[in-house]
Amino acid sequence: MSLLIDAACGSHIGKIRSNNEDNFLFADTVLPEENNGQNEPLSFCCALKDDICLAVFDGMGGGEFGEVASYTAAAELRDLVRRTPHPSDVTAFLTECTETLNRSVYEEAEHREARQMGATESVLWLRGSSVYACNVGDSRIFGLRDGRFLQISQDHTDEAFLREHGILRKPHLTQYLGMNPAELRIEPHTVHAELRAGDIYLICSDGLTDMVEEDRIREILGSAGLASACVTALIAEALQNGGKDNVTVTVCRVLEGASDRAADTPQQAAQTDAPAESGAVPFLKKIWNTLTEQLEPPRSGKN
Numbered sequence: 001m002s003l004l005i006d007a008a009c010g011s012h013i014g015k016i017r018s019n020n021e022d023n024f025l026f027a028d029t030v031l032p033e034e035n036n037g038q039n040e041p042l043s044f045c046c047a048l049k050d051d052i053c054l055a056v057f058d059g060m061g062g063g064e065f066g067e068v069a070s071y072t073a074a075a076e077l078r079d080l081v082r083r084t085p086h087p088s089d090v091t092a093f094l095t096e097c098t099e100t101l102n103r104s105v106y107e108e109a110e111h112r113e114a115r116q117m118g119a120t121e122s123v124l125w126l127r128g129s130s131v132y133a134c135n136v137g138d139s140r141i142f143g144l145r146d147g148r149f150l151q152i153s154q155d156h157t158d159e160a161f162l163r164e165h166g167i168l169r170k171p172h173l174t175q176y177l178g179m180n181p182a183e184l185r186i187e188p189h190t191v192h193a194e195l196r197a198g199d200i201y202l203i204c205s206d207g208l209t210d211m212v213e214e215d216r217i218r219e220i221l222g223s224a225g226l227a228s229a230c231v232t233a234l235i236a237e238a239l240q241n242g243g244k245d246n247v248t249v250t251v252c253r254v255l256e257g258a259s260d261r262a263a264d265t266p267q268q269a270a271q272t273d274a275p276a277e278s279g280a281v282p283f284l285k286k287i288w289n290t291l292t293e294q295l296e297p298p299r300s301g302k303n
Contacts, residue, residue, distance in 0.1 A: 003048040003197060004255040005126065007266070008227035010041035012235050014207060015243030021059035021066030022205045022248035023074040025123075027266035030078055033071040034064075037246070043228045044266045051090075052126040052266055053081050054250050058139045058205040060176070061117035065109070069119040072108045073101045073177050077123070090125050091190050094134035097123075098177070098188040102136075105178035118178030121188070122153055122203050124252065126195060133191040136175040140209055142217070143193075144200040149218035152201075154189035197256035204234070207247030211238040227251040 009026040013019065013036050020037045023030055027044050031037075046052075057073045059066030080097050087093035098121060109117035120137025133141050133152045141153040156175030162168075179186060200221050208217070216237060224230040230251040238247045 002257060003129075003195065004045065004257060005048050005052060005266075006043075006045045006227045006253040006255060007052075007054065007251065008041050008043035008231045009054070009248075009250040010231040010235050011035075011037045011248040012207075012239065012243075012246065013037040014246050015239060017246055019064075019067060020246045021070055022207070022246040023057045023059070023067070023070035023119075024248055024250060025053060025055040025074050025077050025081070026250060028078060028082070030071065030074040033067055035067070041228050041231045043226075043231075046266055048126060048128070048254075051086055053077075053123065054126075054203060054252060055121065055123040056139050056203045056205055056248050056250055057122075057177075058120040058137065058207075058246075058248070059117075060119065060173075061109075061114055065112065065114040065117040066119070068108060068112065068114075069105050069117045069178055072105050073119045073121060076101050076104045077121075090127060090130075090132045091134075091192055094123055094125065094132060094190060095188055098134060098136060099181070099186055102177045102179060102186040103181050106180055109178055118173070118176040120173070120205070121177050124201055124203055124250075126252070126254075129195050131193050131195040131199070131201070133193075134188050136177060136186060136188050137173050138171070139203070139205050142202040142204075142214075142221075144202075144218060144221050145196065145198065147222070149214065149221070152191050152193075156189070195254060197254055199254040200230075201252040201254075202230075202234075203250040203252075205246060205248040207243075207245035208234060208238050208249055210245060211241040211243065211247070221251070227253050 011022050020035050057070040059070030120139040122135040122139040122141050125132040135153040138155045143150050143152050157171035159171040220233045224233045231249050234249045
């Protein structure tokens with residue numbers, strides 16, 4: 001059975017932050033190191049012939065360093081995937097990539113004399129009838145199948161310790177890209193599962209999950225239709241609920257059968273603004289632009 005992939009990615013600066021510390025890998029594309037998010041979501045629709053890699057990174061470090069960390073990781077992963085687009089062992093490859101990304105971010109932090117520079121990493125890899133996930137940090141990966149909405153990723157935080165001791169603060173990361181490899185071992189969480197038609201996958205920064213309840217995320221994923229519509233609706237929900245952080249969302253829908261309008265690769269599809277269902281893309285662009293204009297707040301510095 002042939003599978004068709006409808007995917008979209010959006011990154012918004014939010015309503016409080018003065019810059020965007022999130023980044024992504026989508027159809028061989030990453031955001032520039034200095035960016036204020038996107039003017040509109042990226043999307044593609046293609047047959048699953050070759051491997052597809054999708055990823056989200058959330059930088060941390062304050063000042064300019066969060067965006068440096070997320071860009072360093074995204075660009076490094078893009079280069080690694082370009083060099084090895086069809087690894088023999090995907091799980092081992094993603095683990096090795098995470099180690100390389102961790103070292104690259106750490107070395108960049110040393111070069112810039114940044115003491116607290118790092119990034120989360122959440123990666124989804126599609127191949128044939130398989131889906132692979134790999135993550136460090138708290139940027140989450142979810143799957144929706146037959147009405148069941150499950151978190152595939154694992155949060156690497158001290159939340160359990162905080163709950164046990166009654167401490168009220170946002171959990172700190174216990175694993176992230178940028179740790180000193182000579183002192184701490186990076187241990188990504190990996191998953192390998194069967195890929196099925198009808199599946200919907202979501203990769204997102206905590207700018208979404210901190211602002212939108214999981215039940216609402218599930219509802220939007222199950223009812224919004226096109227991946228582009230899902231991305232637009234999820235980001236809109238996060239902004240309407242406060243938009244306290246940058247929010248980056250990638251949605252991937254797995255469909256059955258081929259399509260005459262589907263491109264052979266994500267890169268070809270993204271260049272032609274697919275999926276090109278009648279009126280869908282211009283309509284979504286209008287929604288995105290309206291959100292950006294109407295929900296744009298006065299900017300303040302980072303917390």
